[in-house]
Amino acid sequence: MANILVFIDTPAARPGKAQRELLTLAQRLGDPVVVLGAPAADDTVAAAGQLGAAAVYAPAGPLDGTLIAGQALLVAEAARACDAAAVLLPNTIDGKEIAARVGIKLSSGVITDAIDVSADLAVTKQVLAGGYTVTARATQGIPVITVKPNSIEPAEASPATPSSTTLDVSDHGPAATVADTAAKPASGRPALQDARIVVSGGRGLDGDFTPVEELADALGAAVGASRAATDAGWIEHAYQVGQTGKTISPQLYICAGISGAIQHKAGMQTSQVIVAVNSDEDAPIFEIADFGIVGDARTVLPQAAAEIKRRQG
Amino acid sequence: MSAASGGPLKVLVLVKHVPDAQFERHLTGADHGIDRSESILSELDEYAIEAALQLVEARGGVKAGHTVTALTMGPERAAAAVKKALQMGATDGVHITDPALAGSDAAATSLVLATAITHLGGFDVVVTGMASTDGETSLVPAQLAERLGLAQLTMVSSLALGDDGVLTGRRDSDTTSTTLTAAAPAIVSVTDQGEEPRYPNFKGIMGAKKKKTVALSVADLGLDPSQVGAAGSWTRVEDAAPRPPRTAGTVITDEGDAGVQLVDFLAGKKLL
Numbered sequence: 001m002a003n004i005l006v007f008i009d010t011p012a013a014r015p016g017k018a019q020r021e022l023l024t025l026a027q028r029l030g031d032p033v034v035v036l037g038a039p040a041a042d043d044t045v046a047a048a049g050q051l052g053a054a055a056v057y058a059p060a061g062p063l064d065g066t067l068i069a070g071q072a073l074l075v076a077e078a079a080r081a082c083d084a085a086a087v088l089l090p091n092t093i094d095g096k097e098i099a100a101r102v103g104i105k106l107s108s109g110v111i112t113d114a115i116d117v118s119a120d121l122a123v124t125k126q127v128l129a130g131g132y133t134v135t136a137r138a139t140q141g142i143p144v145i146t147v148k149p150n151s152i153e154p155a156e157a158s159p160a161t162p163s164s165t166t167l168d169v170s171d172h173g174p175a176a177t178v179a180d181t182a183a184k185p186a187s188g189r190p191a192l193q194d195a196r197i198v199v200s201g202g203r204g205l206d207g208d209f210t211p212v213e214e215l216a217d218a219l220g221a222a223v224g225a226s227r228a229a230t231d232a233g234w235i236e237h238a239y240q241v242g243q244t245g246k247t248i249s250p251q252l253y254i255c256a257g258i259s260g261a262i263q264h265k266a267g268m269q270t271s272q273v274i275v276a277v278n279s280d281e282d283a284p285i286f287e288i289a290d291f292g293i294v295g296d297a298r299t300v301l302p303q304a305a306a307e308i309k310r311r312q313g
Numbered sequence: 314m315s316a317a318s319g320g321p322l323k324v325l326v327l328v329k330h331v332p333d334a335q336f337e338r339h340l341t342g343a344d345h346g347i348d349r350s351e352s353i354l355s356e357l358d359e360y361a362i363e364a365a366l367q368l369v370e371a372r373g374g375v376k377a378g379h380t381v382t383a384l385t386m387g388p389e390r391a392a393a394a395v396k397k398a399l400q401m402g403a404t405d406g407v408h409i410t411d412p413a414l415a416g417s418d419a420a421a422t423s424l425v426l427a428t429a430i431t432h433l434g435g436f437d438v439v440v441t442g443m444a445s446t447d448g449e450t451s452l453v454p455a456q457l458a459e460r461l462g463l464a465q466l467t468m469v470s471s472l473a474l475g476d477d478g479v480l481t482g483r484r485d486s487d488t489t490s491t492t493l494t495a496a497a498p499a500i501v502s503v504t505d506q507g508e509e510p511r512y513p514n515f516k517g518i519m520g521a522k523k524k525k526t527v528a529l530s531v532a533d534l535g536l537d538p539s540q541v542g543a544a545g546s547w548t549r550v551e552d553a554a555p556r557p558p559r560t561a562g563t564v565i566t567d568e569g570d571a572g573v574q575l576v577d578f579l580a581g582k583k584l585l
Binding site for chain 2: 069131137269290
């Protein structure tokens with residue numbers, strides 16, 4: 001079987017769901033090989049083995065002091081070293097930029113935002129903000145693919161004891177220097193992009209996101225927002241769902257006080273189930289909602305949160 | 314080029330003419346290309362133009378001899394994207410247009426743009442938006458950095474150029490905020506969290522009519538038609554299907570128990 005190279009950007013002893021999804025996909029397509037984004041450690045190499053990787057590549061030194069260039073050389077070198085038939089990366093900003101450069105280095109087609117990859121390496125993705133589903137294929141080189149989270153059901157793998165190879169990528173060429181990194185305060189909620197359930201708020205909340213946060217916490221959900229809410233400064237831009245924010249496809253999307261402009265729909269209309277609460281019965285959001293409530297989100301959401309807590313005892 | 318010496322600064326901003334996302338957008342034809350009939354300057358590129366203009370304005374502006382060149386690649390009507398940039402304050406334009414360019418993917422686009430940047434004598438700073446609002450892949454800035462062997466200072470929401478010729482920008486992720494530095498020349502992409510783009514004023518609109526836009530063909534850049542467009546692309550869309558339209562479900566009016574009914578609905582869907 002062919003080697004399928006998976007880039008694990010932040011190696012961990014217990015790989016996250018998105019990383020396990022990539023390995024599961026690689027297993028389906030061929031023999032998984034892992035390239036770690038940080039120097040190998042016993043536990044991270046073992047973790048890759050637990051996920052079925054027969055070989056692990058890793059850089060000699062840390063790569064987080066510069067932007068992208070080192071990781072791009074690393075992934076390209078690993079792909080050459082294992083004669084990869086395809087490269088899978090996470091669909092993050094960094095993942096897409098690394099894929100972009102790997103594509104040039106390997107003279108290979110790059111496809112972003114994949115939701116599935118077939119046995120013959122055809123990629124399924126959605127374009128035009130979920131308006132179309134397309135099948136795309138790399139026509140030159142090996143496909144370099146970034147895969148969206150929540151696309152693949154992670155499966156058990158037959159564990160392997162991987163070989164470990166160190167690659168020297170210090171000669172990666174010009175790169176921006178990371179002068180300073182500050183961690184943002186953690187919310188304790190799931191990340192918007194990965195969440196199974198998202199509760200979003202908009203203009204109708206009139207500045208107070210407490211009802212959205214309460215319902216999100218009762219459901220174990222992530223919090224999102226419309227552009228109107230982030231532009232008004234009610235909540236940080238990182239929470240924006242829509243054309244210029246995040247495009248998400250959770251199992252359940254609850255939007256409160258959001259009218260449903262095309263701009264917003266672009267970011268959420270591929271959600272499996274959509275619930276809308278809006279005081280305007282003519283709001284376009286009701287045209288795509290599976291369950292709509294004409295009412296004030298500021299009373300409906302707290303009541304729902306209290307009811308969930310009551311049922312959970 | 315003279316980012317560090319205090320001489321005239323050469324800034325290039327890449328702009329794209331894209332279908333207006335305020336309307337329904339469609340894929341058409343055998344190659345599943347995008348219908349470009351209702352197109353505008355990509356909203357995200359306005360932030361790039363603003364950032365480019367502010368770079369030169371911080372050094373005395375156009376009067377001090379600095380230039381902001383707006384470049385687009387696309388069919389004849391894509392010139393509208395350059396025109397808007399000129400109205401906002403860019404000093405001159407470049408329009409790469411050629412029938413052979415149709416169907417270019419990121420790899421082919423970045424080849425043409427990188428070749429054009431070299432053809433035009435290079436720039437101190439090349440600024441782009443964070444993504445096109447049609448392709449949405451965000452691949453081109455990183456591919457330009459790779460092809461030109463330049464540092465990339467991408468996805469930044471603030472941008473400054475020091476007297477020492479060093480660019481500084483802030484790149485935010487969901488969990489971290491990072492400060493990046495790179496000596497010019499460099500490839501920069503800016504997010505929509507930067508300074509709000511200016512509107513062209515009357516003077517800008519009138520002044521743009523006198524500004525020069527150079528047209529370049531694939532041959533002018535020394536490229537062969539087989540290297541660009543669909544022929545030169547490394548990916549192909551084989552099939553496209555419109556998403557089935559969503560249909561409205563149940564809509565109720567809150568009569569005091571809608572929150573409970575919402576929970577009933579979720580329980581029925583096994584979503585609790």
